[in-house]
Amino acid sequence: MEKVIGIDLGTTNSCVAIVENGSPVVIPNRGGYKTTPSMVAVTEAGKRLVGHIAKRQAITNAENTVYAAKRLIGRKWNSPQVKNAVATSSYRIVEGPHADVRIVLRDKEFSVPEISAMVLQEMKVIAEDYLGEPVSKAVVTVPAYFNDNQRQATKDAGEIAGLDVIRIINEPTAAALSYGFGRNVEKTVAVYDFGGGTFDISILEIGAHGVFKVVATAGDTFLGGEDVDARIIDWLVSGFKDEHTIDLRQDRMALQRLKDAAEKAKCELSGVKETEINLPFIISSGRNEALHLQRQLTRQTLEELSVDLIERTIDICKQTLDDAKLDKDEIEEVILVGGMTRMPKIQEAVQGFFEREPCKGVHPDEVVALGAGIQGAALIDDKQEMILLDVTPHALGIMTFGNVFEELIPANTTVPTHRQKIFTTSRDNQTAVKIIVMQGDSQKADENELLGEFILSGIRRAAKGQVEIEVTFEINADGIVSVRAKDLETGLEQSIQVTATSGLTRDEIKAMVDNAKDDLLDRRSSDEIEAAKQEAQKLIADIEKLFPQVQQIVASSDFGREAIDKAKAVVEKAKQAIDRKDLAAIKEQIEGLSRTQRMFKGVVAKT
Amino acid sequence: MIPGVDVRKLPLTPTDGYLLTRVNGQATVGDIARETGVWEQEVVESFEKLVQLNVVTFGSVEEAIAAMKKPAPAPLKAAVLSAAYDPAMINEVCDLDTEQRKRVLDLFFALEDNDYYTLLGIAKDADKKGIKKAYYEVALPMHPDKFFRKALGTFKPKMEAVFAKLTLAHDTLLDKEKRVEYDIYLKDVAHTKGMEAMLARAMEEARAAQDALAATVNTPSVMPPPVAPSAPPAAPAPTVDPAVLQARKSALAARLMGGRQRPTTANTGFAPQPVPEVKLQPKVQQSSTEAMDSLRRRYDDRLSSAKDAQVAKYVTAAEGSIAKNDWVAAANAYRVAMDLAPDNTEVHDRARYAQTEANKILAESYQKQAIYDEKNERWTEAAKAWVRVAKLKPEDPNANERAAFTLGKADGDIREAAAYAQAAVNLQPQILKHRITLANLYMAAGKPALARRELEGAAQIAPGDAVVQAMLKRIPK
Structure with a gap:
């Protein structure tokens, strides 16, 4: 049977594993290390370096050494995360032709998947050396909170590396697989995964017959060990500036050395209470004299520097428990994953929140790759009794009239799944609708990630709200999203499969939204909305009729003017709610409207 | 009812208690439902509980319950097996074995017609654990990953549909609010099904009532009891067991034919019978013609009074239902009454009115259901x-x-x-x-x-x- 490798493609380190004779093992690289730095460099001679060898030359070749490419994968040039990376990275990040991100190494531009592909290829070679046979299939892990664009870009990277990525799975899920594999436990577990670049929390039920069912998952794709490093660098840089009035950030090599030192100090402080950061000859002063950086960093200072980051992870944990509709005491095990969980303060915070000592039985750096290997074996090998039921981490839906994100598949829905909803046209005589497929958790459409778009035309000319369009979302077991729109009258149909990044920037989306305003779909009025709307409209009509009279009566008093302004605001809000067909908002405004109407009637009656 | 049970100590709802007061050892589920205006489905559920609590035992009612329960969804296996599809579909060539293919088809074609509980094969009051366990057992073998990159042909979308539906069932039942909403929906469906069952049985019942009447009056017409001219009109006789009736008829026929067997069909209809050889001595000797006339008069009297009583019974039941605003039950009762008294225009008018009202309610109820179904x-x-x-x-x-x-x-x-x-x-x-x-x-x-x-x-x-x-x-x- 063909072997499937499991690859944990990490922000800072990557790891490869395989199931051999029924048990999962991590494959060490040629240097004997179980993890390999996710670093890629190009030497002056044009040679490509990956892993430890790239890391070793990073300081002398900072401009041509890429680290943490995972933070850029599947992202748009204009995103704040990329802007942040451009400002803090020692390598050059430029805008690509499709508003995507490119990295410049020795005057050659590489796309981010190409960079990640080099790391994946290295992992593939490590496995092939170990197995003594070619490997072509892999399960690759991504942060649970990655969106579809990021997942797709990771899959593309696999393809570039010559790998058939048979499945992308979530890192915390993989960790849980590794934890529960072969243990025959029935438990509800929380996986707290704080890695180099991302933070994830997943809650799973491990059941009989090797069932792993994800209940809820959440996270932050821009919160990780790198951010802690950045805090240390900031501390060092500002200290140096105070002393020498020199900004070390201006020097790429100095920045790379600072980065190195910060990471090292951070790791050391997990074991000791205090460490020295010593970087001789870090930069030359204006008068050409060499300056050195030497400072003591205590564990307490580090904890103070990163306290808000840790708090953010705990907030996300709280949110996820709510989403899962579980109480803390229903979590029977807490699994720590990712290098950052070695930090005593983090262990303390997690233990404090879950009121339970975290499980010590898994290796935080290897557990994800092992889980990926297990899933690979389970998919290929019929005899493996294991099944993973994962969820979609973000809601999927379409943009409707008024910049409203209309959810079709809610977050934390078990896949495979399919859902449909019926919409109507948003303006009179509309002959085409634009289906803008989005992913995200904001009710405002333009704050979500755009996955794709298509147009359904040939719609009957009719008053708005008359034509019904059925939109169907489907996610298959491989996680591929397809969207179909169907004119229920004519049976005309259009569909897309979300496969590639659209390469649109936030501004472009905004522009597109403005242009497409007329072509969007609208929520279908339900009877309930219709009833509320009529009630509100009646009240508005009443109030508006009374306006001149009331205005005349109360014109002289300050109180009266205020009341009139308030009434106007209420009416305006109600009208907006009606336009949005937002039932909850209409109902809310009805209260205000009836109060205003009563007041107006009272005023008129008194005189 | 079992004596010595203190009903007050039992966890009964007001409905249970009300129904319990109607138990008299003779009434059937249908009778009680009509009398109380409670849906048959609910009567059955309530009685099931009462039997479990050991408050009542049933003879015929128990059988009636069993009979009523037959068309209701049976436990998983039976319901799934009953799914109808072209058996040739099982022959599609793919990597699934025959048993797996059968399982997929059984489940797939059972999706539409079964509720979540039946699909998962669990009781209505199953707890979280039971739901999860059942979900794992039923849904997991349907997960496409179990057959990763296998050739599944048309089975693949079917399996995905089954899995998605079972997952929806699992998610719905595990969410407290959603489960309540779903249970209400199921109750609505049971309600309409109850109405439907009543409607379907109304005709049957009318026919049965006719037959019973005919039997009541027919039997004595060939074997009249000694009747004094002042004899009070016979009260509507209790329904005679058809088997007993048949035996009596055959015995009589045998006697009339001098021991030769004859098809019993000759005994139906109201045609004047040959003057019977009466064993009991009448008090007054009459000529044969007079006897015939008298018999016939008596027969007619009995028939109409029995009919009147029956009609009255159904009309009363109908009025009772109207008082409870239950137009469907009323319409049914009227319909039976109308069949018994085809010439009674008043009953006709009332029946028509009740039917219109009932239709409105039914239509509304179905429409509600239709919209929910369409939405889902x-x-x-x-x-x-x-x-x-x-x-x-x-x-x-x-x-x-x-x-x-x-x-x-x-x-x-x-x-x-x-x-x-x-x-x-x-x-x-x-x-x-x-x-x-x-x-x-x-x-x-x-x-x-x-x-x-x-x-x-x-x-x-x-x-x-x-x-x-x-x-x-x-x-x-």
């Missing part, structure tokens, strides 16, 4: 419900159109669907939507000429309509 993409169920609405409200164009549309969606009978669409068009010839639905159905039925005609009609109403034009273009000449 259960096209087969939605179609069934809309068809009911359309039948109850034939003058409602929207109901007809929806029935047609959902039938089309559910891959139902296209001819039937087209008939509904046609009805909608006839009712509202100016509404484009109806015509488009009809045209679509004609297309689906492979009748482009008819579709074209319909669309051309539509084009005359709205000459510039893009959809109509687009559809017209797509029809091959």
Whole structure:
């Protein structure tokens, strides 16, 4: 049977594993290390370096050494995360032709998947050396909170590396697989995964017959060990500036050395209470004299520097428990994953929140790759009794009239799944609708990630709200999203499969939204909305009729003017709610409207 | 009822208690339902509880419950096995073995007609643990990953559909709020099903009542008891067991025919019988003609008084139901009464009125169900419900159109669907939507000429309509 490798493609380190004779093992690289730095460099001679060898030359070749490419994968040039990376990275990040991100190494531009592909290829070679046979299939892990664009870009990277990525799975899920594999436990577990670049929390039920069912998952794709490093660098840089009035950030090599030192100090402080950061000859002063950086960093200072980051992870944990509709005491095990969980303060915070000592039985750096290997074996090998039921981490839906994100598949829905909803046209005589497929958790459409778009035309000319369009979302077991729109009258149909990044920037989306305003779909009025709307409209009509009279009566008093302004605001809000067909908002405004109407009637009656 | 049970100590609802007061050892579930105005389905549920609590034992009622329960969804295996599909489908070549293929088809074709509890094979009061366990057992073998990159043919989408539905069932039942909402929906469905069962049985009951009457009056007509002229009119006799009746009839026939057996069918009808050889001595000797006349008079008297009593019983039941605002039960009772008294115009009028009211309620109830089903993409169920609405409200164009549309969606009978669409068009010839639905159905039925005609009609109403034009273009000449 063909072997499937499991690859944990990490922000800072990557790891490869395989199931051999029924048990999962991590494959060490040629240097004997179980993890390999996710670093890629190009030497002056044009040679490509990956892993430890790239890391070793990073300081002398900072401009041509890429680290943490995972933070850029599947992202748009204009995103704040990329802007942040451009400002803090020692390598050059430029805008690509499709508003995507490119990295410049020795005057050659590489796309981010190409960079990640080099790391994946290295992992593939490590496995092939170990197995003594070619490997072509892999399960690759991504942060649970990655969106579809990021997942797709990771899959593309696999393809570039010559790998058939048979499945992308979530890192915390993989960790849980590794934890529960072969243990025959029935438990509800929380996986707290704080890695180099991302933070994830997943809650799973491990059941009989090797069932792993994800209940809820959440996270932050821009919160990780790198951010802690950045805090240390900031501390060092500002200290140096105070002393020498020199900004070390201006020097790429100095920045790379600072980065190195910060990471090292951070790791050391997990074991000791205090460490020295010593970087001789870090930069030359204006008068050409060499300056050195030497400072003591205590564990307490580090904890103070990163306290808000840790708090953010705990907030996300709280949110996820709510989403899962579980109480803390229903979590029977807490699994720590990712290098950052070695930090005593983090262990303390997690233990404090879950009121339970975290499980010590898994290796935080290897557990994800092992889980990926297990899933690979389970998919290929019929005899493996294991099944993973994962969820979609973000809601999927379409943009409707008024910049409203209309959810079709809610977050934390078990896949495979399919859902449909019926919409109507948003303006009179509309002959085409634009289906803008989005992913995200904001009710405002333009704050979500755009996955794709298509147009359904040939719609009957009719008053708005008359034509019904059925939109169907489907996610298959491989996680591929397809969207179909169907004119229920004519049976005309259009569909897309979300496969590639659209390469649109936030501004472009905004522009597109403005242009497409007329072509969007609208929520279908339900009877309930219709009833509320009529009630509100009646009240508005009443109030508006009374306006001149009331205005005349109360014109002289300050109180009266205020009341009139308030009434106007209420009416305006109600009208907006009606336009949005937002039932909850209409109902809310009805209260205000009836109060205003009563007041107006009272005023008129008194005189 | 079992003596010595302190009912007050039992966890009974007011309904249970009310029903319990009607238990008299003779009434059937149907009787009690009619008398109390409680739905048969609920009566059955309540009695099941009472039996469990050891408050009552049932003879005939127990059997009645068993009989009623038969059509209700049986436990998982039976329900799934009863799913109807073309058995040839199992022969599709793929990497699944025969048993797996059968399992997929069994489940897939059972999806529409079974509730979540039945699909998962669990009791209505199953707890979280039970739901999860059942879900793992039933749904996991259907997960596509179990057959990763296997050739599954048309089984793959079926398995995905089964898995998605079972997951929806699991998620719905595990969420407290959603489960409550779903249970209410199921109760509504049971309600309408109860109404349906009543309707279906009304005719049967009417027939049975007729037969019982005939039997009551017929039997004594050949074996009249000694009757004094002043004898009080016979009270409606209790229903005679048909087997006993049959035995009596045969015995009599044997005697009349001098020991020769004859088909018993000769005994039916009201034709004057040969003067029986009466064993009991009448007090007054009469001529044979007089005897005949007397017999016949008595027969008629008994028949009409028995009938009157029966009619009165059903009318009272109907009125009781009306008092409880239960028009469906009332309509049923009236219908039986009407059958018993075909000449009673008053009963007719009342029956008609009750029926109209009942239809309104039924239509409303079905419409509610249809909308819920439609919202949840259960096209087969939605179609069934809309068809009911359309039948109850034939003058409602929207109901007809929806029935047609959902039938089309559910891959139902296209001819039937087209008939509904046609009805909608006839009712509202100016509404484009109806015509488009009809045209679509004609297309689906492979009748482009008819579709074209319909669309051309539509084009005359709205000459510039893009959809109509687009559809017209797509029809091959």
